[in-house]
Amino acid sequence: MTIVGFHASHEQLPPSRLLRAVKRAEDAGFDAAMCSDHFEPWSVRQGHSGYAWSWLGAALEATRFPLGVVTAPGQRYHPAIAAQKLATLAEMYPDRFWAALGSGEAINEHVTGDPWPAKDERDARLAETVDVIRRLLAGSEVTHDGLVHVDRARIWSLPEIPPPLFAAAVSTETAREVAAWADGVITVDQPLDELSAFMAAYRQAGGVGPISVQVHLSWAPTDDEAIAIAHDQWRQSLVPAHLAWELDRPADFDALTADATPEKVAGTLLASADPGRHLEHLAGIAELGVERIFLHHVGTEQDAFIDTFGERVLPQLKAAAR
Template identity: 35%
Template sequence: MKIGYKLSSEEFDPLDLVCFASQAEDAGFDFAMISDHYHPWIGETGESPFVWSTIGGISQVTENLPIITGVTCPTFRIHPAIIAHAAATAASMLPERFILGVGSGENLNEHVLGNDWPSTPKRIDMLAEAIYIIKALWEGGEGLQDYEGFYYKVENAKIYTKPAELPPIYIAAEGEMAATLAGNMGDGLIAQHDNEKAVEIFKNSGGEGKPCYAEATLCWDENKDEAIKTALKYWPIKANDVQINTDIPTTFHFERLAQLATEDIISEEIVCSEDPQDHINEIKKYAKAGYDHICLHQVGPNQHEFIELCRDEILQEFK
């Protein structure tokens, strides 16, 4: 069992994220996962730095902490050939400790260039083609690369700066189509929930023996009531259906939807507690669902305190 720390780009500026990564490594976390957003979910969180710049900063303050994008969409806002370039550079700065996590995206981030937002089957199809392009550019060869597919075109491209060992690609999945793609094309699975079905499909589609990552959203505070208030203030999206979060286009829409969330609803969806054992039990629930890498997303401003709590009381449970 490996326990990771979530670098929440929707909640913190890039220098804070760099600082948290350093502290997480010192605390003994096994990896860190960083979100890749153009917009935050709601304006209350108020941040959304460019992930590739932030990763460069993290590379300079950590020595051994693996970093995974959780997750990058290589299909709309940024062409897969550019993601291949960015990820190869990141992997060169984080040798043998960078993982490219990819997914089919959210409309919130991907509509900014005026792209239409297609159905899930089309987005999964686009993701498969994007992954093919990324791998082809990484593997390269002596000549320049040309590719003309159904969705993308690459002309006379070659990535010169690459790490000695190419990074793995993990694929985010909640439903059957994405989990099947993850098993077929991915080196690992990423999920946002303790989704046993996604693990089963992933393994049956070629993912047996590959790592399964999940993100557990938590909120620790010295006072449980304050933890609930914080979770509702900063992460009301946890009350929404996954498909809604995928399709809604703007922070304004998410803020209107957040007005329907209550403390009772959010406390059902997020473990809000002052007791470390409650958070340990939540981690074990994800492990029981089949996940061997669990990333802890602490909601709200108490990041330093949460990292110290993990160092002193939570991580030891899983060493």
């Protein structure tokens, strides 16, 4: 059965409101949740970016379902500190916490003042970082001298079972590369033929564990409102991935998308007032064999979305996925 989760977007809401939203999502029938881990929002209009790791402790304590995070250790987070955070949450909340690791985006990592590496170096750095984290979570003392540097690090408070380390990936090339180390993979919504190719690339390269898809969507009582919400909050979706990794300020994204029309933004995600249209789209993803689908309503008002989808989408989607 497909797990249907709620995505908590730190870029768009203050942490206190996100905490209330994730509790409401559990009450409404969502099976799980995940969150972003940004230092800055994508857009000045979004206006928030709380610290995911403080929030995760509160959210795990306030709920009972699984929670995960998409994060990028290696520059903003030293791998030893990343491993310590992962171990602490997994020890406190066994079998409920996971992390998806990616190579990062300049908008979050530039704050260290270190140079932003080219993509091939970022990917190599991630592979080293994952190796360091896994060794630390296994209880080893680790010294490493490469693209990341570690001196005699050891995690003293370990969980009985290390948390799953998924990979965050978009392209089929990355799906093949991460299959060697990932306990699962999470990607973003894309046309079904491309998503199917992504899944095949991961599995054929030996990838194991669940495949998850994060679905950005916009829902409101009318189509016009849903489109307006997407245009206000999610127009950075028009920036190609290879460029989005390189821009380092929210104002840069705003400048690149300043002339974007509501209709053009709506073409990057499903913006509709009809829960049936959303259900049909999500069912198509589930039919591919995706194990986990995380829904992100790109608006800043989450309550009505949670309640409506909890009543009119989740039960039907879960039944169809069976």
